[in-house]
Amino acid sequence: MRLVIFGPQGAGKGTQGSLISEEWGIPAISTGDIFRWSIAQGTDLGGDVKVYVDNGDLVPDRLTVRLVRDRLAQEDTASGWLLDGFPRNIGQAEALDRLSADLDASLDAALLLEVPEDVSLHRILGRRVCSSCGRNYHVDVPPKEDSVCDACGGEVVERSDDNDKEAIRKRLRTYYDETAPLADFYEEHGLLRRIDGKGSPGAIFERIKRDLKRVSHR
Ligand code: AMP
Numbered sequence: 001m002r003l004v005i006f007g008p009q010g011a012g013k014g015t016q017g018s019l020i021s022e023e024w025g026i027p028a029i030s031t032g033d034i035f036r037w038s039i040a041q042g043t044d045l046g047g048d049v050k051v052y053v054d055n056g057d058l059v060p061d062r063l064t065v066r067l068v069r070d071r072l073a074q075e076d077t078a079s080g081w082l083l084d085g086f087p088r089n090i091g092q093a094e095a096l097d098r099l100s101a102d103l104d105a106s107l108d109a110a111l112l113l114e115v116p117e118d119v120s121l122h123r124i125l126g127r128r129v130c131s132s133c134g135r136n137y138h139v140d141v142p143p144k145e146d147s148v149c150d151a152c153g154g155e156v157v158e159r160s161d162d163n164d165k166e167a168i169r170k171r172l173r174t175y176y177d178e179t180a181p182l183a184d185f186y187e188e189h190g191l192l193r194r195i196d197g198k199g200s201p202g203a204i205f206e207r208i209k210r211d212l213k214r215v216s217h218r
Pocket residue numbers: 009031032033035052053054056057058059060064084085086087088092171
């Protein structure tokens with residue numbers, strides 16, 4: 001199964017991405033997680049992208065597309081993949097089309113998680129993330145032990161780009177200007193699946209599973 005998942009910040013892409021990854025046994029590849037990890041580790045890529053991520057701007061396509069190309073060439077993607085946070089604009093979607101053709105691995109579906117803006121803001125403002133494995137939490141649904149990840153024991157923290165209200169507004173604006181047009185793009189390709197992103201993570205995941213049962217692999 002090869003999927004992309006998109007939707008506004010706080011729609012639950014990371015949470016659903018982990019659930020999909022477990023259910024279908026495919027890696028969930030989040031470009032945002034890779035960028036944050038690279039910044040934290042002080043890698044060359046981290047140095048190149050830090051200013052964009054901190055300001056809530058998109059990282060230039062040439063860096064992002066190269067990152068995805070390298071990641072999709074790794075062995076664990078043989079049975080499929082889920083891309084979370086990529087593509088972010090039409091140029092990246094076209095690059096993914098070319099990449100998929102090169103790898104002879106075409107996309108099965110593009111999931112759009114739809115949530116109203118007040119829900120996405122509430123989720124972003126309360127969001128917490130494991131600094132080690134990237135698992136997502138929320139102040140309303142914290143880990144069992146304060147600040148300790150249930151999955152790996154890593155430290156659960158607030159994302160640095162989630163505590164700056166101006167950067168959050170900019171990221172949402174960028175989503176509606178640049179990423180939302182992907183709905184028409186994937187509709188035209190016959191790949192778009194709209195998923196209602198309101199409600200609990202479990203309820204949303206049931207909708208996704210029901211929907212993906214109807215998707216045929218190519
Ligand atoms: P996310 O975790 O998906 O919200 O991404 C966090 C930040 O990483 C974004 O605000 C961008 O600065 C950067 N980023 C992640 N994915 C992409 C992408 N596909 N294209 C450009 N920038 C990205």
